[in-house]
Amino acid sequence: MKKTKLIPALAFLLVIxxxxxxxxxxxxxxxxxxxxxxxxxxxxxxxxxxxxGKFQEKLESYLNDQMLLRDQWITIKTAVQKAxxxxxxxxxxxxKNGYDFEKILPxxxxxxxxxxxxxxxxxxxxxxxxxxxxxxxxFLLVPTSGLVLKEELPDHAILFDQEGCISQVKEAVDDCNxxxxxxxxxxxxxxxxxxxxxHHWTTDGAFLAYEEWCRATGHEFxxxxxxxxxxxxxxFRGSLYSKIxxxxxxxxxxxxxxxxxxxxxxxxxxxxxxxxxxxxxxKLQEKDKYAYFFGGNYGEVQICQESSGGGKGxxxxxxxxxxxxxxxxxxxxxxxxxxIDLRYYKGDLAEYRKEHSITDVxxxxxISNFISDKNLYQLSNP
Amino acid sequence: xxxxxxxxxxxxxPLVLLLYYICPAKLRNLVLLLASLLFYAWGEPVYVLIMLFxxxxxxxxxxxIAHFKKKGAAGKAKLFLxxxxxxxLGILGFFKYTDFLIGTVNSLTGAGLSLLYIALPIGISFYTxxxxxxxxxxxxxxxxxxxxxxxxxxxxxxxxQLIAGxxxxxxxIADELSGRRGSLTDFGEGAFRFSVGLAKKVILANQIxxxxxxxxxxxxxxxxxxxxxxxxxxxxxxxxxxxxxDMAIGLGRMFGFHFLENFHFPYMSKSITExxxxxxxxxxxxxxxxxxxxxxxxxxxxxxxxxxxxAVWMLTGLWHGASWNFVLWGLYYGILLILExxxxxxxxxxxxxxxxxxxxxxLVVLGWMxxxxxxxxxxxxxxxxxxxxxxxxxxxxFWYYLSCNAVLFAVLVLCSIDLRPLxxxxxxxxxxxxxxxxxxxxxxxxxxxxxxxxxxxxxxxYNPFLYFRF
Numbered sequence: 001m002k003k004t005k006l007i008p009a010l011a012f013l014l015v016i017x018x019x020x021x022x023x024x025x026x027x028x029x030x031x032x033x034x035x036x037x038x039x040x041x042x043x044x045x046x047x048x049x050x051x052x053g054k055f056q057e058k059l060e061s062y063l064n065d066q067m068l069l070r071d072q073w074i075t076i077k078t079a080v081q082k083a084x085x086x087x088x089x090x091x092x093x094x095x096k097n098g099y100d101f102e103k104i105l106p107x108x109x110x111x112x113x114x115x116x117x118x119x120x121x122x123x124x125x126x127x128x129x130x131x132x133x134x135x136x137x138x139f140l141l142v143p144t145s146g147l148v149l150k151e152e153l154p155d156h157a158i159l160f161d162q163e164g165c166i167s168q169v170k171e172a173v174d175d176c177n178x179x180x181x182x183x184x185x186x187x188x189x190x191x192x193x194x195x196x197x198x199h200h201w202t203t204d205g206a207f208l209a210y211e212e213w214c215r216a217t218g219h220e221f222x223x224x225x226x227x228x229x230x231x232x233x234x235x236f237r238g239s240l241y242s243k244i245x246x247x248x249x250x251x252x253x254x255x256x257x258x259x260x261x262x263x264x265x266x267x268x269x270x271x272x273x274x275x276x277x278x279x280x281x282x283k284l285q286e287k288d289k290y291a292y293f294f295g296g297n298y299g300e301v302q303i304c305q306e307s308s309g310g311g312k313g314x315x316x317x318x319x320x321x322x323x324x325x326x327x328x329x330x331x332x333x334x335x336x337x338x339x340i341d342l343r344y345y346k347g348d349l350a351e352y353r354k355e356h357s358i359t360d361v362x363x364x365x366x367i368s369n370f371i372s373d374k375n376l377y378q379l380s381n382p
Numbered sequence: 383x384x385x386x387x388x389x390x391x392x393x394x395x396p397l398v399l400l401l402y403y404i405c406p407a408k409l410r411n412l413v414l415l416l417a418s419l420l421f422y423a424w425g426e427p428v429y430v431l432i433m434l435f436x437x438x439x440x441x442x443x444x445x446x447i448a449h450f451k452k453k454g455a456a457g458k459a460k461l462f463l464x465x466x467x468x469x470x471l472g473i474l475g476f477f478k479y480t481d482f483l484i485g486t487v488n489s490l491t492g493a494g495l496s497l498l499y500i501a502l503p504i505g506i507s508f509y510t511x512x513x514x515x516x517x518x519x520x521x522x523x524x525x526x527x528x529x530x531x532x533x534x535x536x537x538x539x540x541x542x543q544l545i546a547g548x549x550x551x552x553x554x555i556a557d558e559l560s561g562r563r564g565s566l567t568d569f570g571e572g573a574f575r576f577s578v579g580l581a582k583k584v585i586l587a588n589q590i591x592x593x594x595x596x597x598x599x600x601x602x603x604x605x606x607x608x609x610x611x612x613x614x615x616x617x618x619x620x621x622x623x624x625x626x627x628d629m630a631i632g633l634g635r636m637f638g639f640h641f642l643e644n645f646h647f648p649y650m651s652k653s654i655t656e657x658x659x660x661x662x663x664x665x666x667x668x669x670x671x672x673x674x675x676x677x678x679x680x681x682x683x684x685x686x687x688x689x690x691x692x693a694v695w696m697l698t699g700l701w702h703g704a705s706w707n708f709v710l711w712g713l714y715y716g717i718l719l720i721l722e723x724x725x726x727x728x729x730x731x732x733x734x735x736x737x738x739x740x741x742x743x744x745l746v747v748l749g750w751m752x753x754x755x756x757x758x759x760x761x762x763x764x765x766x767x768x769x770x771x772x773x774x775x776x777x778x779x780f781w782y783y784l785s786c787n788a789v790l791f792a793v794l795v796l797c798s799i800d801l802r803p804l805x806x807x808x809x810x811x812x813x814x815x816x817x818x819x820x821x822x823x824x825x826x827x828x829x830x831x832x833x834x835x836x837x838x839x840x841x842x843x844y845n846p847f848l849y850f851r852f
Contacts, residue, residue: 005566005567005570005571005821006566006570006821007570007818007821007822007824007825008570008571008573008574008821008824008825008828009566009567009569009570009573010570010825011573011825011828011829012569012570012573012574012576012577012828012832013399013573015829015832015833016391016392016395016396016832017396019391019392019836020391020392020393020396021396023392035844050427051427051428053425053426053427056383056389056424056425059389059393060387060388060389061843063388063389063392063393064388064840064843065843067388067392067836067840070840070844073836073837073840073841074837074840074841074844076833076834076837077834077837077838077840077841080585080834080837080838083789084789084790084793085785085786085788085789086786086787086789086790087785087786088786090841090844105600106600106601106602107599107600107601154782154785154786155781155782155785156778156779156781156782156785157782158778158779158782245844
């Protein structure tokens with residue numbers, strides 16, 4: 001006589017029942033901090049929506065996005081993958097010693113876009129050199145951690161040829177002051193040059209580049225001892241953490257380096273609104289703590305050195321987010337710095353140069369942004 | 383709708399189960415029918431009409447065939463069978479093969495006819511074959527015609543096997559359509575089977591599938607990587623397809639239906655003949671029963687058998703997709719089977735089993751590479767790389783792919799082997815295996831499989847959008 005088997009049936013109903021009923025009852029989340037995007041809302045049913053398939057599509061993404069304990073599920077997935085010794089998780093590489101890396105494959109490099117962006121910078125410098133000294137046009141391409149911290153990558157991890165890309169740009173854009181920071185960064189891998197859980201460089205990374213910048217542009221480099229280091233947080237988990245969601249992930253510190261005994265006073269204006277300074281401590285309470293530098297990205301940031309007696313020149317800085325940690329280090333060297341982020345700024349740059357009596361130009365991009373940016377073409381016809 | 387979607391798992395399935403079990407037995411087929419129509423309409427609402435047409439068409443033909451057989455009018459019965467088969471093949475041919483035909487005519491004659499871009503109704507290859515099994519069996523007198531159109535419609539659109547098989551022949555579930563006794567035991571077994579299938583699809587197939595995608599799309603592959611990619615695809619297609627069959631069988635059982643098995647550890651086979659007895663069993667038996675044997679099978683001499691095998695395998699290939707690479711893949715197996723049956727004969731069977739396994743898997747893996755790539759140029763390039771033409775033997779990428787997937791491969795190999803005889807040898811005694819403790823253990827395994835599957839499913843839709851609102 002076979003007994004009725006109750007337990008497996010019950011177990012199944014409990015799991016499915018709990019997740020479906022719980023999912024419907026739980027309050028919807030509006031925004032996912034880890035994913036940095038708004039989550040799907042409950043779709044409205046109509047015959048038209050159903051016949052076109054829109055309703056079905058939206059319902060599926062709604063149930064996905066609003067799944068009970070969503071981020072915890074991802075953590076389970078990551079834990080399983082890590083247990084299987086997989087290092088390619090969530091579109092990022094899990095490296096050694098707590099370092100995570102951006103995963104950019106050779107196939108991901110859009111050769112045409114890359115060539116177009118290179119040409120755009122070349123065109124821009126050419127148009128500037130009409131009324132500016134070419135030695136005052138600088139180009140700084142920041143490598144990503146995958147190139148500098150090779151040792152920390154998973155063995156044999158597949159990455160695009162970053163070295164080749166940077167060299168290619170260096171060769172093509174020859175009529176400017178190309179600031180090559182690769183060697184100095186590679187020579188100091190014992191320091192924390194990049195965050196472990198974020199794709200950005202740290203203040204130390206930016207500082208090393210600053211040393212190279214001084215050498216290339218003829219500014220005096222005071223040495224590290226002239227700077228005061230202040231750690232502002234030790235609980236930063238950045239963009240790479242968000243991709244992987246590893247419960248076991250490291251925490252990063254963020255710090256600042258300020259010139260000792262400096263009396264310089266700055267007025268910082270972002271898209272017309274005055275900021276309290278370079279650093280925005282309120283951002284340390286949020287998920288993306290790298291926004292401590294300037295509070296994030298804007299179309300235009302003006303930094304006016306009010307204490308300057310003048311004669312230091314005005315810098316136009318075409319940049320991505322890597323510049324945010326770098327700019328505080330060079331701020332004292334100029335009367336005014338104008339930071340332009342082409343993702344948000346759509347104005348006429350030739351006009352802008354004239355209007356603000358620009359004496360120096362710096363283009364600063366991270367190489368992985370540089371090869372994939374779709375706004376750089378604006379430099380071609382300023 | 384697919385089983386591995388959130389809409390199915392957390393909305394459709396719980397609701398249908400609830401409705402089904404609170405309704406009195408009389409209404410349950412109706413619940414299943416309506417649920418199945420919604421399930422089908424989810425992907426392409428308009429195509430429900432084809433499905434309803436098929437249902438009425440096959441139902442009517444079935445009744446007419448039975449009617450004329452009873453009256454002794456064999457000719458008329460045959461006529462309606464022919465009408466039915468032509469109708470089904472016509473629908474399948476129109477929707478699945480029209481553009482293929484136009485494309486082929488274009489490339490042969492340069493006619494430049496424009497394609498129709500017909501969207502393929504989901505599961506059409508499966509349900510047309512299922513309904514043909516019904517009318518043919520009615521004609522053969524294997525089963526009586528179904529008089530209740532509701533029951534018949536339930537068979538045609540039954541959502542567990544609707545879109546990816548197994549091809550459930552009418553005779554398999556004829557009795558259960560009109561009266562079945564679902565039990566909690568069946569429900570539990572079905573739920574367990576469903577969970578195993580879900581895990582096979584979502585955890586194993588999808589994970590190893592991403593390796594195949596990475597390798598086949600990579601701009602530089604070595605011979606070693608190419609073989610690793612081929613192995614990845616070999617596992618992906620097995621765990622994907624058999625996982626789907628497991629889910630279908632499990633779901634069927636939760637509603638009291640007992641479908642036949644569709645896979646039986648095919649990668650343990652020692653010959654190609656054996657492989658095809660273990661792989662997609664429901665398709666193999668369909669072709670054998672309704673095409674190969676009617677053509678005369680092996681009873682009309684060797685020449686005729688060769689012709690029959692080639693014909694059946696060309697059709698089998700074509701059934702898998704409207705593209706010439708599938709025909710090539712079918713013929714490849716046709717030729718291998720002819721060689722095994724007529725040339726190697728019993729000598730092959732006496733070979734060492736290790737040799738048998740290696741020989742079979744080598745050919746199966748190679749076969750999947752014909753199957754996986756619809757573009758002949760890409761297929762040729764990939765095969766060249768596999769055999770070391772113009773590619774490095776091994777490179778760093780290979781080591782990276784391997785290091786990320788070595789554990790997964792080990793799990794895949796273990797899951798491809800029938801371990802039950804091994805378990806049976808453990809001296810637990812039958813009592814323990816039937817005990818509540820065993821049920822509990824089974825339930826724990828099921829919950830773990832479900833939880834990990836959901837985690838991987840959630841991972842698929844998790845897209846950090848880093849450059850938005852930067």
